[in-house]
Amino acid sequence: MNAYSVEEYVRDIRAVVAEETDITAITDRIKPLALRLASDPSWFENKFRHTDPEQGVGLHLLHEEENHDLAVFAIAWAPGRGVDAHNHKTWAVVSGIEGQEHETNYKRLDDGSRPGFADLVATKQETLYPGSAVCCLPEDIHSVVNNGDQVAVSLHTYGRHLNYTGRSTFNVEAKTETPLILKIEE
Template sequence: MMKENAYSLDQFVTDLRRTARDGRDEHGILATLRPLAQRLALSGSWRDPRHYQADSGQGYGVHLLHEEPDHTLAVFAVSWLPGRGIPPHDHGTWAIVVGVDGPEKNVFWQRTDDRSSPGYAELRQSGEKIFRSGDVLAMPAGTIHSVRNESDQVTLSLHVYGKHVNFTQRSQFDPDKHSESPFILKLESLQ
């Protein structure tokens, strides 16, 4: 017998496609998908022990679960090694992140320069929050955040993007050096 809260990746992708196709604006898409992404994350139906694998060099693992042929509507499982994280970055598209297993610290940043000098960026921290299982972060395009796993265990989160982030010309930032540079993810192979 199927659990009442069972919700598969295939069902989510169908709902994701329908939501994107319905012509909603970014805020409407995020509002509609937020509870659906949470439902998928909590169902656990998509999880695989291999999703906890992470690249020791970069400190995290990115596992592609779904992507449309035109690189839109991408879904990832992302694992974070203990004591590791990722610097401030944007996504170049809207994003929804749901905590699956373990706490992840998200720090939010605001860009304060006028963006007139390529490679230069001034950021100031604007908040932070520890996300746990079931917590949802819905981010419009342009949101800048950093992530850190401050626990002693590998953590896991579900990420949904309007477009695969390696095709959005997104950036990562160094607040101390006031720099901005291109940011491409290295994907883990589940072979």
């Protein structure tokens, strides 16, 4: 199989988004493309393994449209680190590249009408490895942690750059919801 570049991946995603309006159809069609790019080492650089010491996560922007729609990241997760329960407020496709990351999905029990309050219950857990991929819808809530002993790296594709969606992080025990913005690696 020929090398598959980030540029080709973005071109293919643009075509999917131009043809589809249903979010599930979009993510279902992008998933095999994400798996193809994640399995192709030709574009991958060692710097994509770097994690921010404070965040425990390194977000490496590979592509972003000028209007912030369609953003592609290589995200590195330090062992034992991750992101607490959060939503994306956009569709997402995540494919493992190296290592492993454990995901816990949550169901929101309240109706979201009380600012700063969220009542969540865990519903499903799975570990993402190289060669596997998951899709998220805009209101899906999950947490991610690297449950391995080496840096984990995954390919993340979003319908909109995460820091422009108005997404939230959730403290499950305290039942709180607060805005979430993560630092992007230079």
